[in-house]
Amino acid sequence: MLKNxxxxxxxxxxxxxxxxxxxxxxxxxxxxxNEKEMKDLGMKISAKQIFDPTKPSIKDAxxxxxxxxxxxxxxxxxxxxxxxxCGYDNxxxxxxxxxxxxxxxxxAKNPSEELPNPGVTVDFISDIKEVTAQVLAGTNGLDQKAAxxxxxxxxxxxxxxxxxxxxxxILIKPVYYGNKYYAYIIETxxxxxxxxxxxxSIGKFGSDTDNWVWPRHTGDFSMFRxxxxxxxxxxxxxxxxxxYKPKYFLPISIKDKQENDFTFVYGFPGRTTEYLPSxxxxxxxxxxxxxxxxxxxxxxxxxxxxMRTDAETRIKYASKYASVxxxxxxxxxxxxxxKKSNALENKRLxxxxxxxxxxxxxxxxxxxxxxxxxxxxxxxxxxxxxxxxRNAETLNLANRFLNYSAxxxxxxxxxxxxxxxKNELSAFYKDYxxxxxxxxxxxxxxxxxxxxxxQYLPEGFKQNFSDANKxxxxxxxxxxxxxxxxxxxxxxxxxxxxxxxVFANQNQLVSIIKKDPLISLMASLKEAYLKNADSKYTMLxxxxxxxxxxYMAQLMQADQNRKFFPDANSTMRVTxxxxxxxxxxxGVFYKFQTHLAGVMEKYxxxxxxxxxxxxxxxxxxxxxxxxxxxxxxxxxxxxxATNHTTGGNSGSPALDAYGNLIGLNFDRQWEGTMSDxxxxxxxxxxxxxxxxxxxxxxxxxxxxxxxxxxxxIVK
Ligand code: ARG
Ligand code: ASP
Numbered sequence: 001m002l003k004n005x006x007x008x009x010x011x012x013x014x015x016x017x018x019x020x021x022x023x024x025x026x027x028x029x030x031x032x033x034n035e036k037e038m039k040d041l042g043m044k045i046s047a048k049q050i051f052d053p054t055k056p057s058i059k060d061a062x063x064x065x066x067x068x069x070x071x072x073x074x075x076x077x078x079x080x081x082x083x084x085x086c087g088y089d090n091x092x093x094x095x096x097x098x099x100x101x102x103x104x105x106x107x108a109k110n111p112s113e114e115l116p117n118p119g120v121t122v123d124f125i126s127d128i129k130e131v132t133a134q135v136l137a138g139t140n141g142l143d144q145k146a147a148x149x150x151x152x153x154x155x156x157x158x159x160x161x162x163x164x165x166x167x168x169x170i171l172i173k174p175v176y177y178g179n180k181y182y183a184y185i186i187e188t189x190x191x192x193x194x195x196x197x198x199x200x201s202i203g204k205f206g207s208d209t210d211n212w213v214w215p216r217h218t219g220d221f222s223m224f225r226x227x228x229x230x231x232x233x234x235x236x237x238x239x240x241x242x243x244y245k246p247k248y249f250l251p252i253s254i255k256d257k258q259e260n261d262f263t264f265v266y267g268f269p270g271r272t273t274e275y276l277p278s279x280x281x282x283x284x285x286x287x288x289x290x291x292x293x294x295x296x297x298x299x300x301x302x303x304x305x306x307m308r309t310d311a312e313t314r315i316k317y318a319s320k321y322a323s324v325x326x327x328x329x330x331x332x333x334x335x336x337x338x339k340k341s342n343a344l345e346n347k348r349l350x351x352x353x354x355x356x357x358x359x360x361x362x363x364x365x366x367x368x369x370x371x372x373x374x375x376x377x378x379x380x381x382x383x384x385x386x387x388x389x390r391n392a393e394t395l396n397l398a399n400r401f402l403n404y405s406a407x408x409x410x411x412x413x414x415x416x417x418x419x420x421x422k423n424e425l426s427a428f429y430k431d432y433x434x435x436x437x438x439x440x441x442x443x444x445x446x447x448x449x450x451x452x453x454x455q456y457l458p459e460g461f462k463q464n465f466s467d468a469n470k471x472x473x474x475x476x477x478x479x480x481x482x483x484x485x486x487x488x489x490x491x492x493x494x495x496x497x498x499x500x501x502v503f504a505n506q507n508q509l510v511s512i513i514k515k516d517p518l519i520s521l522m523a524s525l526k527e528a529y530l531k532n533a534d535s536k537y538t539m540l541x542x543x544x545x546x547x548x549x550x551y552m553a554q555l556m557q558a559d560q561n562r563k564f565f566p567d568a569n570s571t572m573r574v575t576x577x578x579x580x581x582x583x584x585x586x587g588v589f590y591k592f593q594t595h596l597a598g599v600m601e602k603y604x605x606x607x608x609x610x611x612x613x614x615x616x617x618x619x620x621x622x623x624x625x626x627x628x629x630x631x632x633x634x635x636x637x638x639x640x641a642t643n644h645t646t647g648g649n650s651g652s653p654a655l656d657a658y659g660n661l662i663g664l665n666f667d668r669q670w671e672g673t674m675s676d677x678x679x680x681x682x683x684x685x686x687x688x689x690x691x692x693x694x695x696x697x698x699x700x701x702x703x704x705x706x707x708x709x710x711x712x713i714v715k
Pocket of ligand 2: 069645646647648649650651666667668
């Protein structure tokens with residue numbers, strides 16, 4: 001028994017001592033790269049060429065796209081490439097049933113046809129500085145609250161001392177749970193225009209069935225252009241703006257790829273939690289992921305039925321549906337992957353081995369175990385509640401109106417905030433179907449009533465709302481008299497016809513909100529949740545955070561062999577590895593690459609996920625592949641590598657040993673989706689669209705040579 005355990009233990013600890021740090025995954029801060037290891041793996045450029053604050057370097061071509069994805073500059077005229085699913089919202093918002101850019105694709109024929117997207121931004125990182133000493137100065141020995149006050153003050157001082165230019169801002173973020181701090185100097189461009197997007201039968205080929213799955217055949221790309229004022233600085237949209245002249249842009253390689261080629265991915269990964277204690281992983285696997293999956297499952301089924309039969313609904317809900325479906329599926333893969341990679345057992349053994357060396361670390365783990373166990377019922381309620389609010393749109397709307405009236409009563413509602421709120425509402429109503437959502441909300445209320453213990457619910461809620469059919473009747477009756485449904489009018493207008501009129505007399509509106517039955521239902525759910533669950537949940541979470549910070553420092557102290565990287569936090573990172581297939585199950589080998597022939601294998605005429613555009617079929621049949629085929633004679637479509645990526649890395653450039661663009665990151669493979677919690681080299685692969693496919697589509701499918709002429713192509 002014991003002997004067995006030791007074998008397991010060494011198997012767990014072994015990867016830490018292995019030659020390559022990245023073998024355990026890793027998303028590195030670009031100013032602190034493992035240059036030697038990257039070169040040993042095949043990199044031919046220097047770390048300075050990847051990030052240099054003073055001279056043009058690759059980082060000048062990598063931007064955060066609209067706060068959530070990554071994009072890269074591929075021409076001297078500010079042309080950027082990101083995923084189709086990252087531009088999806090914008091492509092959708094330019095679409096109508098008559099002119100459906102999602103279905104037909106869009107290709108500007110010249111700059112004057114490029115479409116503006118108000119509100120969309122891209123962020124450049126002009127420099128990164130470690131500022132831990134300044135931020136933590138004077139906090140030694142203080143309790144959490146007192147320390148945080150000093151930290152907040154220090155952060156403001158550091159920001160001022162960095163003296164940003166008028167078009168720059170400074171963002172300071174903690175890593176390692178507050179054991180280190182970094183400052184980012186950011187320049188935000190605001191005039192971003194849509195240049196091109198393939199039809200979704202290419203850009204979203206395989207849709208939700210193929211999402212998170214390899215082998216993959218999606219041409220998940222779209223193109224935008226950054227515009228600047230005449231001084232090349234950020235500016236609001238204006239027809240007088242001119243294409244941005246970048247400090248650096250990426251050459252695009254169409255060379256054939258080989259398995260084991262060095263590759264790195266440069267982007268803005270959102271969030272990972274690689275250093276959670278085993279008890280936290282246990283709760284995610286057994287409690288919160290399954291709860292979230294259950295809520296979304298119901299919402300998706302209900303939406304899908306309607307979207308399949310009604311074109312208007314399909315367009316309205318396309319983007320929302322995709323985003324709900326995305327994490328629904330991700331969490332299923334995550335739970336499976338955690339089990340399969342033996343994450344819990346490995347972590348427990350790892351913790352035991354470290355606890356044996358460090359009594360302080362053992363204390364922290366014991367504390368975390370106690371806190372997570374105490375928090376579990378509240379965390380479960382939190383999962384159900386947050387998913388209810390996200391997916392039951394009627395409740396989501398009701399909550400927005402509640403927050404609005406609270407702000408107004410607290411005197412926090414000025415013209416600017418109000419204008420923003422009205423804009424948000426208009427955008428919401430544009431893509432909202434009250435009738436369809438009533439069905440979703442009715443079912444989700446029933447799930448909530450049945451799953452959440454009575455002590456966290458409003459009085460009588462369990463009895464009154466546990467039946468979805470009855471809920472639907474209730475909602476239908478209540479929405480007749482509801483302002484949020486758009487069926488009750490105010491000053492002769494509804495939220496659909498004239499939002500300004502509805503808000504013309506705000507005191508009158510608030511008194512109506514107070515009587516609104518749907519809003520009242522939301523108010524009672526919220527009150528019960530905040531009082532009975534959320535207060536305990538957040539109190540325990542702040543205790544967990546404090547111990548987790550301590551534990552993180554103890555872990556780094558106790559495991560000196562391990563090369564630590566900070567969890568993703570939406571800041572700029574580099575991850576690197578090799579182009580590689582995988583062996584995810586006994587007897588199954590995944591090749592690292594797919595080809596156009598595979599698109600044709602999956603082709604289902606007329607199917608909403610697997611249809612293929614006629615022109616692409618013709619090109620395939622004629623083998624009209626131009627310079628984009630590889631040595632097999634076919635066009636490569638997608639490929640996998642061992643890069644450690646997460647949400648936010650979508651649209652990130654995948655680069656070769658010389659820093660040329662070879663692909664566009666867009667997903668991970670099913671067997672490795674637990675990599676946010678437990679990266680495993682055996683299973684975890686990132687998925688990229690091949691640059692050959694991207695250029696093939698732009699050239700042969702879209703006939704957009706004018707765009708190719710801007711690019712620098714490496715043959
Ligand atoms: N799974 C990828 C990522 O997390 C792509 C998602 C877009 N596609 C979709 N069917 N929802 O974003
Ligand atoms: N598809 C993700 C994104 O949109 C990337 C991932 O989670 O692997 O950022």
